[in-house]
Amino acid sequence: MKRFEYSRATAPEQAAQSASVKDASFIAGGTNLLDLMKLEIETPVKLVDITRLALAQVETTTDGGLRIGTLVTNSDLAAHPEVIANYPVLSRAILAGATGQLRNRATTGGNLLQRTRCYYFYQTDSACNKRKPGSGCPAIRGENRTLAILGTSDSCIAQHPSDMAVAMRSLDATVETLKTDGSTRKIAIKDFYCLPKDTPHIENVLESGELITHVVLPAPVSGIHTYDKVRDRASYAFALVSCAAIIDVTDNGRLDTVRLAFGGIGTEPWRNEAVEALLTGTDGNNDVIKQAADLLLKEAKGSGQNDFKIPLTRRLLKQVIQRALAGKGA
Protein backbone atom coordinates (compact mmCIF):
# COMPACT_ATOMS: atom_id res chain seq x y z
CA MET A 1 0.00 0.00 0.00
CA LYS A 2 1.25 3.47 -0.90
CA ARG A 3 1.64 6.04 1.83
CA PHE A 4 -1.18 8.50 2.35
CA GLU A 5 -2.07 11.31 4.70
CA TYR A 6 -4.90 10.29 7.02
CA SER A 7 -7.35 12.77 8.48
CA ARG A 8 -10.68 12.42 10.18
CA ALA A 9 -13.48 14.68 9.04
CA THR A 10 -15.36 16.63 11.67
CA ALA A 11 -18.14 18.01 9.47
CA PRO A 12 -19.37 17.25 5.93
CA GLU A 13 -18.30 20.65 4.61
CA GLN A 14 -14.84 20.21 6.05
CA ALA A 15 -14.66 16.68 4.60
CA ALA A 16 -15.46 17.92 1.11
CA GLN A 17 -12.84 20.65 1.40
CA SER A 18 -10.20 18.23 2.68
CA ALA A 19 -10.84 15.89 -0.20
CA SER A 20 -10.72 18.58 -2.88
CA VAL A 21 -7.02 18.05 -3.55
CA LYS A 22 -5.95 15.84 -6.42
CA ASP A 23 -5.90 12.10 -5.67
CA ALA A 24 -7.68 12.45 -2.34
CA SER A 25 -10.33 9.94 -1.39
CA PHE A 26 -13.01 9.61 1.24
CA ILE A 27 -13.01 6.44 3.28
CA ALA A 28 -16.06 5.02 5.06
CA GLY A 29 -16.47 1.24 5.19
CA GLY A 30 -13.32 0.83 3.15
CA THR A 31 -14.16 -2.75 2.18
CA ASN A 32 -13.54 -2.07 -1.51
CA LEU A 33 -11.14 0.86 -1.25
CA LEU A 34 -8.64 -0.81 1.10
CA ASP A 35 -8.68 -3.97 -0.98
CA LEU A 36 -7.78 -1.86 -4.02
CA MET A 37 -5.21 0.15 -2.06
CA LYS A 38 -3.43 -3.03 -0.99
CA LEU A 39 -3.15 -3.97 -4.64
CA GLU A 40 -2.09 -0.40 -5.47
CA ILE A 41 -4.92 -0.07 -7.94
CA GLU A 42 -6.15 2.85 -5.85
CA THR A 43 -3.33 5.07 -4.64
CA PRO A 44 -4.84 8.07 -2.87
CA VAL A 45 -2.36 10.54 -1.41
CA LYS A 46 -4.90 11.61 1.16
CA LEU A 47 -7.62 9.66 2.94
CA VAL A 48 -10.44 11.59 4.56
CA ASP A 49 -12.18 9.38 7.10
CA ILE A 50 -15.86 10.30 7.14
CA THR A 51 -17.01 7.53 9.49
CA ARG A 52 -17.60 9.86 12.44
CA LEU A 53 -19.88 12.25 10.56
CA ALA A 54 -23.54 12.31 11.58
CA LEU A 55 -24.73 10.73 8.35
CA ALA A 56 -25.87 7.35 9.62
CA GLN A 57 -29.58 8.01 10.05
CA VAL A 58 -32.59 6.83 8.09
CA GLU A 59 -35.35 9.45 8.14
CA THR A 60 -38.77 9.57 6.55
CA THR A 61 -39.32 12.44 4.12
CA THR A 62 -42.35 14.69 3.93
CA ASP A 63 -43.58 12.98 0.77
CA GLY A 64 -43.49 9.55 2.38
CA GLY A 65 -40.08 8.49 1.14
CA LEU A 66 -36.87 7.63 2.98
CA ARG A 67 -33.70 9.67 3.29
CA ILE A 68 -30.77 7.38 3.97
CA GLY A 69 -27.56 8.80 5.37
CA THR A 70 -24.53 7.82 3.33
CA LEU A 71 -22.96 6.06 6.35
CA VAL A 72 -25.91 3.76 7.03
CA THR A 73 -24.36 0.32 6.76
CA ASN A 74 -25.70 -2.26 4.34
CA SER A 75 -26.63 -4.45 7.35
CA ASP A 76 -28.62 -1.70 9.00
CA LEU A 77 -30.34 -0.69 5.80
CA ALA A 78 -31.34 -4.24 4.89
CA ALA A 79 -32.75 -4.83 8.38
CA HIS A 80 -34.43 -1.44 8.73
CA PRO A 81 -38.16 -1.96 9.44
CA GLU A 82 -39.20 0.76 6.95
CA VAL A 83 -37.07 -0.78 4.22
CA ILE A 84 -38.32 -4.28 4.93
CA ALA A 85 -41.93 -3.14 4.98
CA ASN A 86 -41.96 -0.68 2.07
CA TYR A 87 -38.87 -1.29 -0.06
CA PRO A 88 -38.28 -5.04 0.25
CA VAL A 89 -36.55 -5.09 -3.14
CA LEU A 90 -33.79 -3.06 -1.50
CA SER A 91 -33.46 -5.38 1.50
CA ARG A 92 -33.40 -8.38 -0.83
CA ALA A 93 -30.74 -6.88 -3.08
CA ILE A 94 -28.46 -5.92 -0.20
CA LEU A 95 -28.81 -9.31 1.47
CA ALA A 96 -27.93 -11.02 -1.82
CA GLY A 97 -24.54 -9.33 -1.81
CA ALA A 98 -21.29 -9.90 0.06
CA THR A 99 -21.16 -11.42 3.57
CA GLY A 100 -22.32 -10.55 7.06
CA GLN A 101 -18.89 -9.13 7.85
CA LEU A 102 -18.71 -6.96 4.74
CA ARG A 103 -22.29 -5.70 5.02
CA ASN A 104 -21.52 -4.57 8.56
CA ARG A 105 -18.84 -2.21 7.25
CA ALA A 106 -20.08 -1.37 3.76
CA THR A 107 -22.02 1.87 3.57
CA THR A 108 -24.83 3.15 1.37
CA GLY A 109 -22.75 5.76 -0.42
CA GLY A 110 -19.73 3.49 -0.71
CA ASN A 111 -21.75 0.67 -2.20
CA LEU A 112 -22.81 2.97 -5.06
CA LEU A 113 -19.14 3.68 -5.73
CA GLN A 114 -17.90 0.08 -5.86
CA ARG A 115 -15.38 -0.54 -8.60
CA THR A 116 -15.75 -3.34 -11.11
CA ARG A 117 -14.64 -6.92 -10.50
CA CYS A 118 -13.17 -7.33 -14.00
CA TYR A 119 -10.10 -9.57 -13.67
CA TYR A 120 -7.94 -7.25 -15.76
CA PHE A 121 -8.81 -4.26 -13.63
CA TYR A 122 -7.51 -6.22 -10.65
CA GLN A 123 -4.42 -7.54 -12.38
CA THR A 124 -1.97 -4.65 -12.29
CA ASP A 125 0.51 -6.15 -14.73
CA SER A 126 -2.09 -6.27 -17.49
CA ALA A 127 -3.48 -3.44 -19.58
CA CYS A 128 -6.80 -1.92 -18.51
CA ASN A 129 -8.37 1.26 -19.84
CA LYS A 130 -10.21 1.79 -16.58
CA ARG A 131 -7.12 1.47 -14.42
CA LYS A 132 -4.64 2.94 -16.87
CA PRO A 133 -6.45 5.01 -19.52
CA GLY A 134 -5.27 4.28 -23.04
CA SER A 135 -3.53 1.01 -22.20
CA GLY A 136 -6.13 -1.17 -23.91
CA CYS A 137 -8.75 -3.74 -22.93
CA PRO A 138 -7.57 -7.37 -22.96
CA ALA A 139 -10.95 -8.48 -21.56
CA ILE A 140 -12.76 -8.03 -24.86
CA ARG A 141 -10.85 -10.95 -26.36
CA GLY A 142 -9.88 -12.53 -23.07
CA GLU A 143 -11.46 -13.78 -19.87
CA ASN A 144 -14.84 -12.10 -20.00
CA ARG A 145 -17.29 -14.65 -18.65
CA THR A 146 -18.48 -12.36 -15.84
CA LEU A 147 -18.36 -9.11 -17.79
CA ALA A 148 -20.99 -6.83 -19.28
CA ILE A 149 -23.08 -7.26 -22.42
CA LEU A 150 -24.87 -3.90 -22.28
CA GLY A 151 -23.46 -0.38 -22.19
CA THR A 152 -20.07 -1.62 -23.30
CA SER A 153 -17.63 0.14 -25.60
CA ASP A 154 -14.50 -0.76 -27.54
CA SER A 155 -12.57 0.53 -24.52
CA CYS A 156 -14.25 -1.38 -21.70
CA ILE A 157 -16.74 -4.14 -20.97
CA ALA A 158 -16.40 -4.12 -17.17
CA GLN A 159 -19.60 -4.95 -15.30
CA HIS A 160 -20.96 -2.88 -12.44
CA PRO A 161 -20.76 -5.17 -9.40
CA SER A 162 -23.34 -3.74 -7.00
CA ASP A 163 -26.60 -5.44 -6.07
CA MET A 164 -27.80 -2.53 -3.93
CA ALA A 165 -27.42 -0.04 -6.76
CA VAL A 166 -29.62 -2.20 -9.00
CA ALA A 167 -32.44 -1.99 -6.46
CA MET A 168 -31.81 1.75 -6.04
CA ARG A 169 -32.21 2.11 -9.81
CA SER A 170 -35.53 0.27 -9.74
CA LEU A 171 -36.69 2.58 -6.96
CA ASP A 172 -35.66 5.80 -8.76
CA ALA A 173 -33.40 6.85 -5.89
CA THR A 174 -31.77 10.27 -5.79
CA VAL A 175 -28.18 10.80 -4.67
CA GLU A 176 -27.66 13.93 -2.58
CA THR A 177 -24.18 15.41 -2.54
CA LEU A 178 -22.18 18.21 -1.04
CA LYS A 179 -19.59 19.95 -3.15
CA THR A 180 -16.35 21.54 -2.03
CA ASP A 181 -17.82 25.05 -2.38
CA GLY A 182 -20.52 24.09 0.12
CA SER A 183 -23.30 23.80 -2.46
CA THR A 184 -25.45 20.70 -2.66
CA ARG A 185 -27.04 18.88 -5.53
CA LYS A 186 -29.46 16.06 -6.17
CA ILE A 187 -28.60 13.54 -8.84
CA ALA A 188 -31.16 11.05 -10.09
CA ILE A 189 -29.59 7.61 -9.98
CA LYS A 190 -30.28 7.20 -13.70
CA ASP A 191 -27.92 10.16 -14.27
CA PHE A 192 -25.36 9.17 -11.64
CA TYR A 193 -23.29 6.63 -13.57
CA CYS A 194 -21.34 7.20 -16.79
CA LEU A 195 -21.14 4.67 -19.57
CA PRO A 196 -17.53 3.71 -20.32
CA LYS A 197 -17.40 5.07 -23.91
CA ASP A 198 -13.75 6.02 -24.42
CA THR A 199 -13.28 7.20 -20.82
CA PRO A 200 -13.98 4.09 -18.72
CA HIS A 201 -11.96 5.51 -15.82
CA ILE A 202 -14.77 8.03 -15.28
CA GLU A 203 -17.52 6.02 -13.65
CA ASN A 204 -19.90 8.63 -12.27
CA VAL A 205 -20.67 12.32 -12.38
CA LEU A 206 -19.16 13.19 -8.97
CA GLU A 207 -16.64 16.00 -9.02
CA SER A 208 -13.37 15.99 -7.09
CA GLY A 209 -14.15 16.29 -3.39
CA GLU A 210 -17.90 15.92 -3.90
CA LEU A 211 -19.33 13.94 -0.99
CA ILE A 212 -22.41 11.73 -1.16
CA THR A 213 -24.39 12.70 1.94
CA HIS A 214 -27.68 10.87 1.44
CA VAL A 215 -29.58 8.58 -0.87
CA VAL A 216 -33.27 9.44 -1.04
CA LEU A 217 -36.02 7.02 -1.96
CA PRO A 218 -39.33 8.36 -3.25
CA ALA A 219 -42.59 7.17 -1.68
CA PRO A 220 -42.96 3.39 -1.86
CA VAL A 221 -44.21 1.71 -5.03
CA SER A 222 -46.76 -0.99 -4.39
CA GLY A 223 -46.39 -4.35 -6.01
CA ILE A 224 -44.43 -7.55 -5.64
CA HIS A 225 -40.81 -6.72 -4.83
CA THR A 226 -38.24 -9.33 -5.79
CA TYR A 227 -34.51 -9.56 -6.32
CA ASP A 228 -33.26 -12.58 -8.23
CA LYS A 229 -29.56 -13.21 -8.51
CA VAL A 230 -28.00 -15.91 -10.65
CA ARG A 231 -24.42 -16.60 -9.66
CA ASP A 232 -21.79 -19.30 -9.52
CA ARG A 233 -22.16 -19.98 -5.78
CA ALA A 234 -25.29 -19.90 -3.65
CA SER A 235 -23.77 -17.19 -1.46
CA TYR A 236 -20.99 -14.62 -1.52
CA ALA A 237 -20.55 -14.31 -5.29
CA PHE A 238 -21.14 -11.46 -7.69
CA ALA A 239 -24.12 -11.63 -10.02
CA LEU A 240 -23.88 -13.19 -13.44
CA VAL A 241 -27.34 -11.78 -14.03
CA SER A 242 -29.63 -10.25 -11.44
CA CYS A 243 -32.99 -8.54 -11.58
CA ALA A 244 -34.63 -6.13 -9.16
CA ALA A 245 -38.32 -6.12 -9.92
CA ILE A 246 -41.38 -4.28 -8.70
CA ILE A 247 -44.46 -5.63 -10.39
CA ASP A 248 -48.11 -5.03 -9.69
CA VAL A 249 -50.83 -7.08 -11.34
CA THR A 250 -54.45 -6.01 -11.77
CA ASP A 251 -57.31 -8.20 -10.62
CA ASN A 252 -57.87 -9.37 -14.19
CA GLY A 253 -54.29 -10.51 -14.55
CA ARG A 254 -52.72 -7.57 -16.39
CA LEU A 255 -49.31 -6.18 -15.56
CA ASP A 256 -49.86 -2.83 -13.94
CA THR A 257 -46.69 -1.40 -12.45
CA VAL A 258 -43.57 -2.92 -14.02
CA ARG A 259 -40.10 -1.87 -12.95
CA LEU A 260 -37.12 -4.00 -13.88
CA ALA A 261 -33.48 -3.19 -13.20
CA PHE A 262 -30.69 -5.63 -14.00
CA GLY A 263 -27.28 -6.31 -12.49
CA GLY A 264 -24.34 -8.29 -13.82
CA ILE A 265 -25.10 -7.51 -17.46
CA GLY A 266 -24.46 -3.77 -17.65
CA THR A 267 -21.52 -1.45 -17.29
CA GLU A 268 -23.87 0.37 -14.93
CA PRO A 269 -27.02 -0.79 -13.10
CA TRP A 270 -29.24 -1.44 -16.12
CA ARG A 271 -32.82 -0.32 -16.57
CA ASN A 272 -34.72 0.21 -19.78
CA GLU A 273 -38.03 1.99 -19.23
CA ALA A 274 -39.18 1.19 -22.77
CA VAL A 275 -39.17 -2.50 -21.82
CA GLU A 276 -41.34 -1.72 -18.83
CA ALA A 277 -43.74 0.31 -21.00
CA LEU A 278 -44.00 -2.57 -23.46
CA LEU A 279 -44.99 -4.97 -20.70
CA THR A 280 -47.35 -2.66 -18.84
CA GLY A 281 -51.00 -3.32 -19.55
CA THR A 282 -50.37 -6.73 -21.10
CA ASP A 283 -51.08 -10.15 -19.66
CA GLY A 284 -47.39 -11.06 -19.84
CA ASN A 285 -47.85 -13.86 -22.36
CA ASN A 286 -44.87 -15.54 -23.97
CA ASP A 287 -44.96 -13.34 -27.08
CA VAL A 288 -44.93 -10.14 -25.07
CA ILE A 289 -42.12 -11.39 -22.88
CA LYS A 290 -40.15 -12.32 -25.98
CA GLN A 291 -40.68 -8.84 -27.40
CA ALA A 292 -39.63 -7.31 -24.07
CA ALA A 293 -36.50 -9.44 -23.94
CA ASP A 294 -35.69 -8.58 -27.57
CA LEU A 295 -35.95 -4.91 -26.75
CA LEU A 296 -33.93 -5.19 -23.55
CA LEU A 297 -31.17 -7.09 -25.33
CA LYS A 298 -31.31 -5.32 -28.69
CA GLU A 299 -27.92 -3.71 -28.18
CA ALA A 300 -26.48 -6.59 -26.15
CA LYS A 301 -23.08 -7.70 -27.29
CA GLY A 302 -21.41 -10.81 -25.97
CA SER A 303 -17.64 -11.08 -26.07
CA GLY A 304 -17.41 -14.85 -26.25
CA GLN A 305 -17.33 -16.33 -22.77
CA ASN A 306 -20.14 -14.08 -21.60
CA ASP A 307 -22.46 -14.80 -24.55
CA PHE A 308 -24.50 -17.02 -22.23
CA LYS A 309 -25.70 -13.96 -20.36
CA ILE A 310 -28.00 -13.08 -23.26
CA PRO A 311 -30.20 -16.19 -23.07
CA LEU A 312 -29.83 -16.24 -19.29
CA THR A 313 -31.22 -12.71 -19.06
CA ARG A 314 -34.15 -13.76 -21.29
CA ARG A 315 -34.95 -16.66 -19.00
CA LEU A 316 -34.65 -14.55 -15.89
CA LEU A 317 -36.94 -11.88 -17.31
CA LYS A 318 -39.53 -14.51 -18.15
CA GLN A 319 -39.30 -16.10 -14.74
CA VAL A 320 -39.66 -12.78 -12.92
CA ILE A 321 -42.73 -11.73 -14.92
CA GLN A 322 -44.50 -15.06 -14.90
CA ARG A 323 -43.89 -15.63 -11.20
CA ALA A 324 -45.33 -12.22 -10.40
CA LEU A 325 -48.40 -13.03 -12.49
CA ALA A 326 -48.78 -16.37 -10.73
CA GLY A 327 -48.20 -14.77 -7.35
CA LYS A 328 -51.10 -12.44 -7.86
CA GLY A 329 -53.49 -15.30 -8.39
CA ALA A 330 -52.18 -17.39 -5.53
Place this chain on the structure above:
Amino acid sequence: MSTLNLTINKQDYQLDNLDSRTTLLDVCRQHLKITGPKKGCDHGQCGACTILINGRRINACLTLAVMHDGDEITTIEGIGMPESLSALQQAFKDNDAFQCGYCTPGQICSATALIDEIKQNWPSHVTTDLQNPDGLLVQEIAERMSGNICRCSAYPNIIKAISQVLENEMKGSSKTDAVQKSEVTGIWSLSPSEAQLGSQSMKNKTATSRLGDRS
Protein backbone atom coordinates in the same frame (compact mmCIF):
# COMPACT_ATOMS: atom_id res chain seq x y z
CA MET B 1 2.10 8.51 11.59
CA SER B 2 -0.29 8.99 14.46
CA THR B 3 -0.86 8.11 18.08
CA LEU B 4 -3.73 5.81 18.64
CA ASN B 5 -5.69 4.53 21.63
CA LEU B 6 -7.44 1.21 21.14
CA THR B 7 -9.62 -0.85 23.44
CA ILE B 8 -9.25 -4.53 22.70
CA ASN B 9 -10.83 -7.21 24.89
CA LYS B 10 -11.51 -4.51 27.49
CA GLN B 11 -7.83 -3.57 27.72
CA ASP B 12 -6.53 -0.17 26.65
CA TYR B 13 -3.53 0.03 24.38
CA GLN B 14 -1.63 3.07 23.19
CA LEU B 15 0.23 2.93 19.93
CA ASP B 16 2.67 5.69 19.11
CA ASN B 17 3.83 6.60 15.65
CA LEU B 18 1.71 3.97 14.04
CA ASP B 19 1.87 3.98 10.26
CA SER B 20 -1.64 4.94 9.07
CA ARG B 21 -1.55 2.07 6.60
CA THR B 22 -1.63 -0.54 9.34
CA THR B 23 -4.76 -2.63 9.33
CA LEU B 24 -6.50 -3.52 12.56
CA LEU B 25 -5.50 -7.12 11.90
CA ASP B 26 -1.80 -6.25 11.69
CA VAL B 27 -2.00 -4.11 14.82
CA CYS B 28 -3.48 -7.03 16.73
CA ARG B 29 -1.06 -9.62 15.43
CA GLN B 30 2.19 -7.76 14.82
CA HIS B 31 2.09 -4.90 17.31
CA LEU B 32 0.08 -6.27 20.22
CA LYS B 33 0.70 -10.00 19.77
CA ILE B 34 -3.00 -10.72 19.94
CA THR B 35 -2.77 -13.59 17.50
CA GLY B 36 -6.29 -15.03 17.67
CA PRO B 37 -7.40 -13.19 14.53
CA LYS B 38 -5.71 -14.99 11.65
CA LYS B 39 -4.43 -13.65 8.37
CA GLY B 40 -5.76 -15.79 5.56
CA CYS B 41 -6.32 -13.87 2.34
CA ASP B 42 -5.85 -10.33 3.72
CA HIS B 43 -8.54 -9.16 1.25
CA GLY B 44 -11.83 -9.82 3.03
CA GLN B 45 -12.52 -13.03 1.21
CA CYS B 46 -11.89 -15.76 3.76
CA GLY B 47 -13.10 -14.47 7.14
CA ALA B 48 -10.17 -15.87 9.16
CA CYS B 49 -9.57 -12.38 10.60
CA THR B 50 -13.16 -11.88 11.76
CA ILE B 51 -13.38 -9.86 14.97
CA LEU B 52 -16.14 -7.87 16.63
CA ILE B 53 -16.31 -4.10 16.67
CA ASN B 54 -18.97 -2.79 19.02
CA GLY B 55 -20.48 -6.28 18.89
CA ARG B 56 -20.57 -6.52 15.11
CA ARG B 57 -18.47 -8.89 13.07
CA ILE B 58 -16.11 -7.40 10.52
CA ASN B 59 -13.01 -8.37 8.57
CA ALA B 60 -10.06 -6.95 10.55
CA CYS B 61 -7.90 -7.07 7.42
CA LEU B 62 -10.13 -4.59 5.61
CA THR B 63 -10.09 -1.74 8.08
CA LEU B 64 -7.41 0.67 9.21
CA ALA B 65 -6.48 0.67 12.87
CA VAL B 66 -6.45 4.50 12.95
CA MET B 67 -10.17 4.50 12.25
CA HIS B 68 -11.00 2.64 15.47
CA ASP B 69 -10.00 4.64 18.52
CA GLY B 70 -12.81 4.52 21.05
CA ASP B 71 -14.37 1.42 19.51
CA GLU B 72 -14.96 -1.70 21.59
CA ILE B 73 -12.88 -4.35 19.83
CA THR B 74 -13.27 -8.03 20.67
CA THR B 75 -11.11 -10.85 19.34
CA ILE B 76 -11.45 -14.56 20.06
CA GLU B 77 -9.30 -13.99 23.17
CA GLY B 78 -12.05 -11.74 24.52
CA ILE B 79 -14.76 -14.27 23.77
CA GLY B 80 -13.23 -17.05 25.84
CA MET B 81 -9.92 -18.54 26.94
CA PRO B 82 -9.03 -22.24 27.44
CA GLU B 83 -10.13 -22.13 31.09
CA SER B 84 -13.33 -20.26 30.32
CA LEU B 85 -14.65 -21.33 26.95
CA SER B 86 -17.72 -19.65 25.54
CA ALA B 87 -20.67 -21.85 24.65
CA LEU B 88 -19.72 -21.69 20.98
CA GLN B 89 -16.11 -22.58 21.66
CA GLN B 90 -17.24 -25.59 23.70
CA ALA B 91 -19.70 -26.59 20.97
CA PHE B 92 -16.96 -26.39 18.32
CA LYS B 93 -14.87 -28.75 20.46
CA ASP B 94 -17.76 -31.09 21.20
CA ASN B 95 -18.77 -31.31 17.55
CA ASP B 96 -15.30 -31.61 16.09
CA ALA B 97 -16.04 -28.48 14.09
CA PHE B 98 -12.52 -27.97 12.80
CA GLN B 99 -9.54 -29.86 11.55
CA CYS B 100 -6.48 -27.63 11.22
CA GLY B 101 -8.11 -24.88 13.28
CA TYR B 102 -6.76 -21.90 11.36
CA CYS B 103 -10.17 -20.52 10.43
CA THR B 104 -11.74 -21.38 13.79
CA PRO B 105 -11.19 -18.08 15.67
CA GLY B 106 -12.85 -16.28 12.78
CA GLN B 107 -15.63 -18.85 12.56
CA ILE B 108 -16.41 -18.50 16.27
CA CYS B 109 -16.27 -14.68 16.25
CA SER B 110 -18.54 -14.72 13.24
CA ALA B 111 -20.97 -17.18 14.82
CA THR B 112 -21.00 -15.17 18.05
CA ALA B 113 -22.25 -12.14 16.12
CA LEU B 114 -24.58 -14.27 14.02
CA ILE B 115 -26.47 -15.31 17.15
CA ASP B 116 -26.96 -11.65 18.06
CA GLU B 117 -28.11 -10.83 14.54
CA ILE B 118 -30.72 -13.58 14.71
CA LYS B 119 -31.87 -12.32 18.11
CA GLN B 120 -32.27 -8.88 16.56
CA ASN B 121 -34.40 -10.39 13.77
CA TRP B 122 -32.01 -9.44 11.00
CA PRO B 123 -33.14 -11.20 7.85
CA SER B 124 -30.78 -12.98 5.46
CA HIS B 125 -30.75 -13.81 1.77
CA VAL B 126 -32.54 -17.11 2.41
CA THR B 127 -35.15 -15.70 4.76
CA THR B 128 -38.58 -16.37 3.29
CA ASP B 129 -40.49 -13.72 5.20
CA LEU B 130 -38.42 -10.56 5.75
CA GLN B 131 -40.80 -9.30 8.40
CA ASN B 132 -40.68 -12.50 10.37
CA PRO B 133 -37.27 -14.11 9.91
CA ASP B 134 -37.09 -17.81 10.66
CA GLY B 135 -33.42 -17.46 11.42
CA LEU B 136 -32.82 -20.87 12.86
CA LEU B 137 -32.88 -23.14 9.87
CA VAL B 138 -29.70 -24.83 8.77
CA GLN B 139 -29.83 -22.99 5.46
CA GLU B 140 -29.91 -19.75 7.40
CA ILE B 141 -26.75 -20.65 9.29
CA ALA B 142 -24.97 -21.67 6.08
CA GLU B 143 -25.95 -18.45 4.34
CA ARG B 144 -25.03 -16.27 7.30
CA MET B 145 -21.65 -17.99 7.69
CA SER B 146 -20.72 -17.70 4.00
CA GLY B 147 -18.06 -15.13 4.82
CA ASN B 148 -16.00 -17.73 6.68
CA ILE B 149 -14.17 -20.21 4.52
CA CYS B 150 -12.87 -23.51 5.92
CA ARG B 151 -10.32 -25.20 3.70
CA CYS B 152 -10.66 -28.41 5.69
CA SER B 153 -14.35 -28.22 4.85
CA ALA B 154 -15.56 -28.80 8.38
CA TYR B 155 -18.80 -27.08 7.42
CA PRO B 156 -21.24 -29.83 8.49
CA ASN B 157 -19.83 -29.86 12.00
CA ILE B 158 -19.51 -26.07 12.16
CA ILE B 159 -23.21 -25.89 11.38
CA LYS B 160 -23.95 -28.54 13.99
CA ALA B 161 -22.01 -26.61 16.61
CA ILE B 162 -23.75 -23.33 15.85
CA SER B 163 -27.17 -25.01 15.69
CA GLN B 164 -26.61 -26.52 19.09
CA VAL B 165 -25.77 -23.18 20.71
CA LEU B 166 -28.62 -21.42 18.94
CA GLU B 167 -30.99 -24.06 20.18
CA ASN B 168 -29.94 -23.42 23.76
CA GLU B 169 -29.91 -19.65 23.38
CA MET B 170 -33.37 -19.60 21.89
CA LYS B 171 -34.95 -21.96 24.43
CA GLY B 172 -38.19 -20.49 25.60
CA SER B 173 -38.51 -18.21 22.63
CA SER B 174 -41.10 -18.83 19.96
CA LYS B 175 -38.32 -19.80 17.59
CA THR B 176 -37.37 -22.96 19.43
CA ASP B 177 -39.70 -25.10 17.35
CA ALA B 178 -37.93 -24.13 14.16
CA VAL B 179 -34.62 -25.32 15.58
CA GLN B 180 -35.93 -28.62 16.74
CA LYS B 181 -37.66 -29.34 13.47
CA SER B 182 -34.71 -28.46 11.31
CA GLU B 183 -32.50 -31.31 10.31
CA VAL B 184 -28.95 -30.39 11.01
CA THR B 185 -27.65 -32.27 8.03
CA GLY B 186 -30.44 -31.29 5.67
CA ILE B 187 -28.57 -28.88 3.45
CA TRP B 188 -25.81 -31.36 2.80
CA SER B 189 -28.17 -33.94 1.37
CA LEU B 190 -28.44 -32.05 -1.91
CA SER B 191 -26.05 -33.44 -4.47
CA PRO B 192 -23.41 -30.87 -5.36
CA SER B 193 -24.49 -30.65 -8.98
CA GLU B 194 -28.03 -29.85 -7.94
CA ALA B 195 -27.00 -27.39 -5.29
CA GLN B 196 -24.71 -25.52 -7.63
CA LEU B 197 -27.15 -25.20 -10.51
CA GLY B 198 -28.17 -21.61 -11.06
CA SER B 199 -31.76 -22.55 -11.75
CA GLN B 200 -31.93 -24.60 -8.61
CA SER B 201 -30.51 -21.90 -6.43
CA MET B 202 -32.84 -19.39 -8.01
CA LYS B 203 -35.74 -21.59 -7.17
CA ASN B 204 -34.57 -22.04 -3.63
CA LYS B 205 -33.27 -18.61 -2.90
CA THR B 206 -35.90 -16.47 -4.50
CA ALA B 207 -38.30 -15.12 -2.04
CA THR B 208 -41.15 -12.85 -2.76
CA SER B 209 -42.26 -9.95 -0.69
CA ARG B 210 -45.65 -8.55 -1.31
CA LEU B 211 -46.06 -4.90 -0.56
CA GLY B 212 -49.56 -4.03 0.49
CA ASP B 213 -51.64 -1.84 -1.75
CA ARG B 214 -51.05 1.68 -0.53
CA SER B 215 -53.34 3.46 -2.94
